[in-house]
Amino acid sequence: MNKLASLISGIMFGIGLVISEMVNPAKVLGFLDLFGNWDPSLAFVMIGALVVSSPLFHIIKKKEKPLLAEKFNYSNNKTINNQLILGSALFGAGWGLGGLCPGPAITSVALLNIYSLTFVASMFVGFYLVKSFNLSSPR
Amino acid sequence: MNIVNFTPIPAFTGGLIIGLAVVVFFLLNGRLVGISGIASNALTEKENKFDNLLFLLGLIIAPFIYSLFSKGEISISISNSYVLMIAAGLLVGIGTRISGGCTSGHGISGIGRFSLRSIIATITFMIVGILTVFIKNLL
DSSP states (O other): HHHHHHHHHHHHHHHHHHOOOOOOOOHHHHOOTTTTTEEEEHHHHHHHHHHHHHHHHHHHHTTTSSSSSOOOOOOOOOOOOOHHHHHHHHHHHHHHHHSSOHHHHHGGGGTHHHHHHHHHHHHHHHHHHHTTTTTOOOO | OOEEEEEEHHHHHHHHHHHHHHHHHHHHHHOOOHHHHHHHHHHHHHHTHHHHHHHHHHHHHHHHHHHHHHHOOOOOOOOOOHHHHHHHHHHHHHHHHHHHHTTTTIIIIIHHOOOHHHHHHHHHHHHHHHHHHHHHOOO
């Protein structure tokens, strides 16, 4: 059952990205083009997601355990350090260059666009490099 | 600044669905969605591997499921430079793992829990993303 839950949340998340057009790098780059032709849509996606998730997180985490797993399992890392800033800055640079972040990039695999597939392959190389050099942020 | 291509209603609707996806994953499986973590761990970790792969599969099949219910075409407009997409993918892959999150993990799951760490990460990648687009437009 929890396997089905993972699949269904992935599908819902992907459908949200398709409906909001966040799978389209042009929409994301429009949001980041604050000083040019600005498209505020991405902010509305985040607001929509937070309106639902934020209050429900606070209710659900008071439960003893999740419905289909033994225990809650999420990061409670509160560290604010150079690693956080440097990593976020590198991510922001890549996001601004390509207009893709991990969710939309993986969802766009279905569209079989050679440039987004190139991005995805290269992103996984990046994941692998960080893991092999042991630079991952602790949870 | 000119406001262009703004689509608040699909953006907000898609955002609500994304928020619901995150809530379903948390309520049922006890985990917070962070797509860079799910994708990277699916590649490198044994723990929850199958769940992570199913979530990613969900993202990839989402556009097909969307097409069953909607006639709307899913169009994307993306850079046609391999060099740029490889650089962007590497930066996104490396950056998100060093900082421990992307637009979903820090931007939604983290901010939704009022995590200062995630708020700082999100502000950082947005500012750098905006600067990157600004500089790119000058070239």
